Amino acid sequence: MQAAAVAPQVVRAALTRPLTRSISSKLAAHVAPWPQRQRTARGGVVAQARNRLADLLADLKSEDVDDESTAPIVTKLEWQAPLGVLPYPDPRLRAPNSRIGCFDDDLRRLAEEMFEVMYKDEGVGLAAPQVGVNVRLMVFNEAGEKGQGDEIVLVNPQIINSGKMTNLFEEGCLSFPNIYADVERPSKVKVKAQDLNGKKFTISLSGFPARIFQHEYDHLDGTLFHDRMAAPVLDTVRQQLVAMEDAYLAANPGAQVRRVA
Ligand SMILES: [Zn+2]
Numbered sequence: 001m002q003a004a005a006v007a008p009q010v011v012r013a014a015l016t017r018p019l020t021r022s023i024s025s026k027l028a029a030h031v032a033p034w035p036q037r038q039r040t041a042r043g044g045v046v047a048q049a050r051n052r053l054a055d056l057l058a059d060l061k062s063e064d065v066d067d068e069s070t071a072p073i074v075t076k077l078e079w080q081a082p083l084g085v086l087p088y089p090d091p092r093l094r095a096p097n098s099r100i101g102c103f104d105d106d107l108r109r110l111a112e113e114m115f116e117v118m119y120k121d122e123g124v125g126l127a128a129p130q131v132g133v134n135v136r137l138m139v140f141n142e143a144g145e146k147g148q149g150d151e152i153v154l155v156n157p158q159i160i161n162s163g164k165m166t167n168l169f170e171e172g173c174l175s176f177p178n179i180y181a182d183v184e185r186p187s188k189v190k191v192k193a194q195d196l197n198g199k200k201f202t203i204s205l206s207g208f209p210a211r212i213f214q215h216e217y218d219h220l221d222g223t224l225f226h227d228r229m230a231a232p233v234l235d236t237v238r239q240q241l242v243a244m245e246d247a248y249l250a251a252n253p254g255a256q257v258r259r260v261a
Helices: 008-016 025-031 043-058 105-120 207-220 231-251
Strands: 125-127 137-140 152-162 166-173 176-186 188-194 200-206
Touching: 105 125, 105 137, 125 207, 137 207, 152 207, 166 207, 176 207, 176 231, 188 207, 200 207
Parallel strands: none
Antiparallel strands: 125 137, 137 152, 152 188, 166 176, 188 200
């Protein structure tokens, strides 16, 4: 996911739309000081972001959770360096993603390389299929800056439950440069996952981390953010999506891609 990257008036518009069923005050407080796309404007929120994430991580506890997923398991990770973000509508963004069964140096290196790509492209989250590795792995750092905030790696994540309250928030995606639009999602999620050593844990997320997580989690299921846009919102970006599809097909004649409806 790209830094939630919006002018203040857009944030306010997004948060006060009639479509919004409810907004947690925590999220509203969080997004209010997130004013611009420019890196230089982010400094003021970084310390707050770090404190909030530290609170969230304090919730983190070990739990023996059953793995309900039926996705196949890979025992050796392979990829070609250097990694780069695949643009929509690359078919690998829609391909099934395997669970990871190898908690080794390759996994650690892949996560590290994903962080490098994410920071370079000024994102706050990245899912492995976005760099062409079809496995259930995501990385994120809500601060969006190397050396700041907390780097979170979730291996084989699953959503245990989602809050009933939802909110609208303008999202971007590294696979869709310069496309931003509102997506409605639950404000809170409880997640189980494994860390880089294979240790299982659960974590409750709310606010911006919940937003980033759900966006990246969708990538692991081959779901892209425009799949979740309300019809009138999708209309505002359809032309840009079609332009990306046309450009991809011109560069990759005969590719089987799923086009926007
Ligand atoms: Zn994305």
